[in-house]
Amino acid sequence: MKTLTAAILVAGLAAPALQAAEVSADVTDRDGNRLGAVRVHDTPSGVAVATLTLNSVPAGIHAVHLHETGDCSASDFKSAGGHVAGDRAHGVMTEDGPHPGDMPNLTVKSDGVGEVEVFLPFLNVSEHLLDEDGAAFVIHEGVDDYESQPAGDAGERIACGELTERTQ
Numbered sequence: 001m002k003t004l005t006a007a008i009l010v011a012g013l014a015a016p017a018l019q020a021a022e023v024s025a026d027v028t029d030r031d032g033n034r035l036g037a038v039r040v041h042d043t044p045s046g047v048a049v050a051t052l053t054l055n056s057v058p059a060g061i062h063a064v065h066l067h068e069t070g071d072c073s074a075s076d077f078k079s080a081g082g083h084v085a086g087d088r089a090h091g092v093m094t095e096d097g098p099h100p101g102d103m104p105n106l107t108v109k110s111d112g113v114g115e116v117e118v119f120l121p122f123l124n125v126s127e128h129l130l131d132e133d134g135a136a137f138v139i140h141e142g143v144d145d146y147e148s149q150p151a152g153d154a155g156e157r158i159a160c161g162e163l164t165e166r167t168q
């Protein structure tokens with residue numbers, strides 16, 4: 001039995017599934033101005049990490065999420081669909097939440113810079129972001145209340161970025 005377990009472990013280590021998936025997006029506002037970039041990758045712990053490197057964002061507190069469709073073509077960015085939801089509810093203030101794509105609100109000061117790393121414990125990049133219709137990063141005009149269904153009552157979508165796979 002011990003030998004069998006060892007054999008399975010060795011096979012597991014050799015499997016390509018252990019290569020960490022990584023995606024990135026250029027983020028643009030409704031006028032087509034580039035606001036920066038977002039990168040999301042899996043880690044050995046199973047918690048995904050998102051890195052936001054943004055500037056020229058309007059000052060204020062903004063909801064930021066990963067949305068379920070990799071399509072920023074609509075002028076209001078509704079083409080990106082709802083949140084990457086899995087089988088969970090929206091927000092950390094909800095018993096069955098949060099969605100895998102829910103992030104903490106982003107505070108942007110007068111310099112327009114938003115730089116932060118975010119842990120996403122329920123997100124798996126391969127499963128949720130690299131599915132057939134892709135995924136997008138979205139910045140909202142307003143604040144996510146972490147509670148209202150289905151999306152935190154965060155208001156208009158002011159910026160969007162289609163996430164695509166990064167290959168080393």
Ligand SMILES: [Cu+2]
Binds near residue numbers: 067138
């Ligand atoms: Cu959103």
Ligand SMILES: [Zn+2]
Binds near residue numbers: 089
């Ligand atoms: Zn959500």
